[in-house]
Amino acid sequence: MTATTGFARDDQSEEELRREAEVAGGLAGAVRGLVDAVIRTEADEAELDDVRRQVDALAERLRARQLPGPYGVRIGDGGRIRNWGNAVVGVRNAVAPPLVIERVEGRVRSEFALGAAYEGPPGLVHGGVCALVLDQILGEAATAGGHPGMTGTLTLRYRRPTALGELCAEAEIDRVEGVKAIVRGRLMTPDREPTVEAEGIFILPRWARGQLAAT
Amino acid sequence: MTATTGFARDDQSEEELRREAEVAGGLAGAVRGLVDAVIRTEADEAELDDVRRQVDALAERLRARQLPGPYGVRIGDGGRIRNWGNAVVGVRNAVAPPLVIERVEGRVRSEFALGAAYEGPPGLVHGGVCALVLDQILGEAATAGGHPGMTGTLTLRYRRPTALGELCAEAEIDRVEGVKAIVRGRLMTPDREPTVEAEGIFILPRWARGQLAAT
Numbered sequence: 001m002t003a004t005t006g007f008a009r010d011d012q013s014e015e016e017l018r019r020e021a022e023v024a025g026g027l028a029g030a031v032r033g034l035v036d037a038v039i040r041t042e043a044d045e046a047e048l049d050d051v052r053r054q055v056d057a058l059a060e061r062l063r064a065r066q067l068p069g070p071y072g073v074r075i076g077d078g079g080r081i082r083n084w085g086n087a088v089v090g091v092r093n094a095v096a097p098p099l100v101i102e103r104v105e106g107r108v109r110s111e112f113a114l115g116a117a118y119e120g121p122p123g124l125v126h127g128g129v130c131a132l133v134l135d136q137i138l139g140e141a142a143t144a145g146g147h148p149g150m151t152g153t154l155t156l157r158y159r160r161p162t163a164l165g166e167l168c169a170e171a172e173i174d175r176v177e178g179v180k181a182i183v184r185g186r187l188m189t190p191d192r193e194p195t196v197e198a199e200g201i202f203i204l205p206r207w208a209r210g211q212l213a214a215t
Numbered sequence: 216m217t218a219t220t221g222f223a224r225d226d227q228s229e230e231e232l233r234r235e236a237e238v239a240g241g242l243a244g245a246v247r248g249l250v251d252a253v254i255r256t257e258a259d260e261a262e263l264d265d266v267r268r269q270v271d272a273l274a275e276r277l278r279a280r281q282l283p284g285p286y287g288v289r290i291g292d293g294g295r296i297r298n299w300g301n302a303v304v305g306v307r308n309a310v311a312p313p314l315v316i317e318r319v320e321g322r323v324r325s326e327f328a329l330g331a332a333y334e335g336p337p338g339l340v341h342g343g344v345c346a347l348v349l350d351q352i353l354g355e356a357a358t359a360g361g362h363p364g365m366t367g368t369l370t371l372r373y374r375r376p377t378a379l380g381e382l383c384a385e386a387e388i389d390r391v392e393g394v395k396a397i398v399r400g401r402l403m404t405p406d407r408e409p410t411v412e413a414e415g416i417f418i419l420p421r422w423a424r425g426q427l428a429a430t
Contacts, residue, residue, distance in 0.1 A: 006337055023260045028253050030270040031246070034277075035309045038243050039286050039300045041277035045238045051273050055245040058266050062249075062256035070331035070338060070379055071254050085254045085334045087341040094250045095310050095332040116285035117310040119300045120351075122221055123285060126302040127366035128350030135343030136335075151342035154371045161365070161420075164285055205376075 010074035010082050017082070024084070024092045031094035032117075039116045088136035099133065099169075101140050108141045109170040111190075118164065125162040127196075130187050133169060134198040138183040141171035142202035147181035149202035162187060162195040171198070179203055225289035225297050232297070239299070239307045246309035247332075254331045303351035314348065314384075316355050323356045324385040326405075333379065340377040342411075345402050348384060349413040353398040356386035357417040362396035364417035377402060377410040386413070394418055 012020070034055075041048070071085025071092065084092040089099050097118075101110045112133075120126030135154055142149050171185025180201050187196040227235070249270075256263070286300025286307065299307040304314050312333075316325045327348075335341030350369055357364050386400025395416050402411040 008337070019260070023263045024253070024256075027263050027267040027270065030267045030274070031249055031253055034246055034270050034274040035250070037274040037277035037281065038239070038246055038309060039305070039307045040282040040284075041239075042280040042282065043277050045234070047276065048238045048242050051277060052242040052245045054269070054273055055242065055249050058269055059245070059249040059252040061262065062252035062258050062266060065257040066252065066255040067257065069255075070334045072334070072337040085331055087333050087335060087344050090254070090334075092254045093332055093334075094253060116300055117308055118302050119285045119287075119305075119308075120302060121365060122223070122287040126347070126350070127354070127369065128347030129302050131346035131350055131369060131371075132341070132343030135341070135346055139342070150336060150376070151371070151373050153373065154342065154346060156346075156366070156369045158366050158368065 006072075008072055008074045010076035010080065012076070021084070021091050028090075028092050028094045028098075032097075035094055035117050036115055086136075088132060097133075099136065101137065103144045106145060107170055107172040108137060108144050109168065110137060111166070111168045113166050114164055116164070121161070123164060125164055125167075127156075127158060130158070130162055130196040131156050131198075134171070134185055134187055134196065135200065137169045137171045138185045138198055138200040139202060141173055141183045141185060142181040142200075145173035145176075145181065145183075147173065147176055147202065147204070149179075149181060149204040152180065152201040152203045154198065154200040157197045158195070159197060160193075160195050163189075166190045168192070174199070221287075223287050223289045225291035225295065227291070236299070236306050243305075243307050243309045243313075247312075250309055250332050251330055301351075303347060312348075314351065316352065318359045321360060322385055322387040323352060323359050324383065325352060326381070326383045328381050329379055331379070336376070338379060340379055340382075342371075342373060345373070345377055345411040346371050346413075349386070349400055349402055349411065350415065352384045352386045353400045353413055353415040354417055356388055356398045356400060357396040357415075360388035360391075360396065360398075362388065362391055362417065362419070364394075364396060364419040367395065367416040367418045369413065369415045372412045373410070374412060375408075375410050378404075381405045383407070389414070 074082040090096045099110045118129045169187045174182045174184045185198045186194040289297040305311045314325045333344045384402045389397045389399045401409040
């Protein structure tokens with residue numbers, strides 16, 4: 001796979017984007033269902049082998065025309081960011097739940113559900129998945145507050161176990177020190193009891209500053 | 216989905232386990248390929264819609280007989296742990312790369328590759344995916360050193376960008392303080408240049424202590 005470090009220019013119209021999100025996103029959603037089914041199925045060996053052959057054949061069809069490397073991040077008019085391959089929010093990526101993150105008064109928040117594919121201890125969300133989700137949420141809070149950046153440090157405090165199922169998360173910039181945005185956030189049960197608290201420092205590297213300015 | 220907090224007893228023979236890992240693990244591997252293909256495909260809408268219908272049908276077949284909830288963690292003879300649904304190491308879980316973690320002289324290590332499904336910034340591993348992988352590696356180092364536990368705190372320092380592709384990671388217990396194991400680890404390029412450093416505190420909660428003792 002060719003690594004394509006760098007932001008690409010996104011020239012698609014809103015209507016084209018809407019269609020692609022619906023069709024490719026719909027397929028990714030179906031694959032999320034398949035991921036869950038493979039973990040939990042008790043079908044017999046012959047059935048699993050046959051499904052495997054068909055999955056291979058479907059992947060082969062999709063690969064007949066494909067990008068040479070990862071999806072990357074495309075930037076359109078007005079700073080619109082299309083990160084559909086992203087491991088947390090990517091609508092084309094079945095590894096991503098995917099989170100839909102909304103901005104509300106200088107804060108970002110998301111409500112989502114994590115199923116069997118995100119398990120660590122029995123019945124619980126993997127501690128690393130809590131970190132994965134919070135890293136994205138904190139990063140988006142930095143961006144929403146006008147300080148986009150990459151993670152410099154991330155500190156997580158696990159207050160109590162996080163059960164699989166419905167969850168929510170939120171984050172906001174605590175303060176800005178030069179090129180660093182210090183962001184706080186938390187993962188919570190639906191009734192807003194925090195299970196994991198996070199603090200992160202986000203910094204925009206020089207190479208990205210130049211590229212973002214050029215798009 | 217029913218959350219099934221608690222460890223289950225694993226009575227399968229080594230031979231049965233080997234077969235299931237091969238067949239179900241092979242299917243999960245095929246689904247990993249499909250996840251990557253969905254992110255990167257440039258196939259047209261009609262093709263994506265048709266593949267979607269077939270993916271839905273395959274998931275439906277697998278769901279004809281399935282576990283009522285997540286896979287859980289099963290514990291067999293000699294403390295053998297089967298966590299095949301795990302989000303990092305689960306052989307049945309297409310969200311997991313999956314990592315194979317080996318124990319070498321009081322340290323754990325793993326070599327693995329992360330492709331398009333783990334992207335954050337363009338061409339780079341998502342910062343949260345680095346955290347996800349390191350949480351698992353550090354937890355296994357705690358277990359390997361005789362101090363299994365759940366993550367209490369996790370601190371990550373991002374030293375440089377982590378490119379998608381071949382990577383390795385390692386961790387070891389730094390010290391033990393009462394019920395806490397303090398563990399250090401790092402994510403590295405194939406030539407062992409650290410990209411992300413981690414320190415974690417792992418604690419075995421009381422409910423898990425009782426359950427592990429009872430298996």
